Amino acid sequence: MKAQVLEFLQQEIDLNHIPGAVIQVSHKGEILLREAIGNKVVHPIPAPMQLDTVFDLASLTKVIATLPAVLKLIDSGDLRLDDPVGYFLPAFSRNDKDEITVRHLLTHTSGLTGHRQFYQQGATTDQVLENIYTESSVYELGTHVMYSDLGFITLYKIVEVLTGTSFDDFITREILTPLDMHETVFNPTFDTERYAATEYSEALGDYKSGIVHDENTEAMGGISGHAGLFSTVADLNNFVSMIENGGTYKGKRILSESVLNVARQNYTPFATEYRGLGWILKSPAHASCGDLFSESSYGHTGFTGTSIWFDPEIDLNVILLTNRVHFGRQPHMIRLRPRLHNLIRSYFN
Numbered sequence: 001m002k003a004q005v006l007e008f009l010q011q012e013i014d015l016n017h018i019p020g021a022v023i024q025v026s027h028k029g030e031i032l033l034r035e036a037i038g039n040k041v042v043h044p045i046p047a048p049m050q051l052d053t054v055f056d057l058a059s060l061t062k063v064i065a066t067l068p069a070v071l072k073l074i075d076s077g078d079l080r081l082d083d084p085v086g087y088f089l090p091a092f093s094r095n096d097k098d099e100i101t102v103r104h105l106l107t108h109t110s111g112l113t114g115h116r117q118f119y120q121q122g123a124t125t126d127q128v129l130e131n132i133y134t135e136s137s138v139y140e141l142g143t144h145v146m147y148s149d150l151g152f153i154t155l156y157k158i159v160e161v162l163t164g165t166s167f168d169d170f171i172t173r174e175i176l177t178p179l180d181m182h183e184t185v186f187n188p189t190f191d192t193e194r195y196a197a198t199e200y201s202e203a204l205g206d207y208k209s210g211i212v213h214d215e216n217t218e219a220m221g222g223i224s225g226h227a228g229l230f231s232t233v234a235d236l237n238n239f240v241s242m243i244e245n246g247g248t249y250k251g252k253r254i255l256s257e258s259v260l261n262v263a264r265q266n267y268t269p270f271a272t273e274y275r276g277l278g279w280i281l282k283s284p285a286h287a288s289c290g291d292l293f294s295e296s297s298y299g300h301t302g303f304t305g306t307s308i309w310f311d312p313e314i315d316l317n318v319i320l321l322t323n324r325v326h327f328g329r330q331p332h333m334i335r336l337r338p339r340l341h342n343l344i345r346s347y348f349n
Contacts, residue, residue, distance in 0.1 A: 001025070001347045002033050008343055013038040017324065017332035018305060020049035020196075022233045024319040025344055029244065034233065040196040042326060043207060047193065054183065054194045054230050055321045056213050058302030061229040062152050064184070064239060067278030068175045069159045069167070070106065071259045078162050081106070081262075081277075088158045091133040099141055102158065105151035106277040107267040111137030112150045119219040128220055129157055145271045149216065149226040156225025168223050179238045179249050184231040187212075187222040195230075196323035198304055213304050213325060227302075233319055240308060240317050264298055288334075290341035305333055309341060314348050 009021050020038020024031060036049040057064060073079040081103035086093030092100070097111075104110035112135060118128045132150050139146065156167050163170045168186050176184050183190070188210050198213040200206070212218050214227035222228050238249060247255035263277040274281035282289060282297040289297050289309040293316075299309030305324030310317045318341060324333050 001344065002035070004343060005033060005340070006035060006037055008340060009037050012332070012336055015332075016327055017330070017336060018322045019324075019326045020322065021305075022049060022051060022053060022055070022319075022321040024233050024237060026237070026240065026317050027348065028315045029241070031237070040323065041207070041209075043197075043200070049196070050194075052183075052194065052232055052234070053196050053321075054188060054190050054210070054232055055196045055306060055323060056198055056208075056302075056304045057229045057231055057306050058213060058227050058304040059149075060231075060300055060302040060306050060308065061227050062225070063278045063300045063308070064231070064236070065167075065171045065175065065229050066152050066155050066159070066225040067106070067263065068255060069171055070102065070155060071255050071263060071277070072174050073159070073162055074262075075256050075259050079158075085154060085158065088161045089133070089154070091130070092154065094133055095136040097135070097137060100137075102155070103267070103277070104142060105148075105155050107275045108145050108147050108151060109142050109268060109275070110148065110151050111139050111141045111144075112146070112148045112154075113138045114146050114148050114150070116150065117215070119215040123216075123219055125220040125224075128153060128216065143270070145268050145273045145275055147273075152226035153216075153220075153224055156223075159225070166223075167225065175254065178252050178254055179235075179242055181231065181235040181238055184229060184235045186228045186230070188230045196321070197326050198323055199325045199328065207326065233321055236308065236319050236321075240310070240319065243310065244312075244315065244317065264296075288337040288341070290338035290345065292342050292345035301333075301337065307337055311345065316345070316348060318344055 019042045022036045025033040036051045039046045040049045040053045041047040085100050100110045195209040197207040197209045212228050217224045217228040242249040246257040266274045268275040272285045274283040279298040293311045294313035297311045301307040305322030307320045
């Protein structure tokens, strides 16, 4: 499998679909493949990808940080899925949004639009939130899946209100530190050469390196519930181990097995895009885990070119880290991810 996976990735590199990648494949708790290939920087001067390269996770932040934070608050009795968002954030209830619950935000069924370019207004974090509070729904509550960054920005604020501490501090204390994820951070300060560079920034006059790619998150000071987290494959392996071990890591209970099971249920059977709490589930169409992963599979992707997918039927997980936006915002990852997962899954009965 190793040779075939690396050959596949090299072909994508040769086509300039990605600069490089770090790939990990684990089966039944054993790492079968962990390799770095290609470059972490191509422009202006190429630099080879390394296993300890630090990646902008983009929307993997939603399931590595925000989802565990919310699940932790469910475990502790501080939160329930059917709590109205307005219970914690009264200003959110404006414009007929009083029936939107935490469950709706987590499953992308709130009726909120997917994205707004708040950064173009020079908005601060408080201004971004105020803009979300004044939003009107764009479809009927609970009837449609619309992947919404706005929903996860709102969840980030709920976590802060409930915990009385900053989102960053809560995530670090309750999730990242217990998981020994010491290189998973917002606003990283690692040596410059460790980063997988992302897109060219006109404002910087350079490629972003260690600065969050998502413009709204950058406007929010680098910390949000929808993007902003940076990490390495080794750190992410600790996270996936906890998930696969029913919420425990090195004997420490991080999350209950019950709450993890609740998160993996399908809350959108009415749509062709199946959604758990935070997680994308294997869906009838356009599944980034490909065609061969089992129906119980779940995962998530990030716009920068990152993804994690689990197939619990055979205890398989795949971590793919790329910085595809270094070459711009072309849609090559839409085909790359499922084909790669097909290749990997074909090796298992």
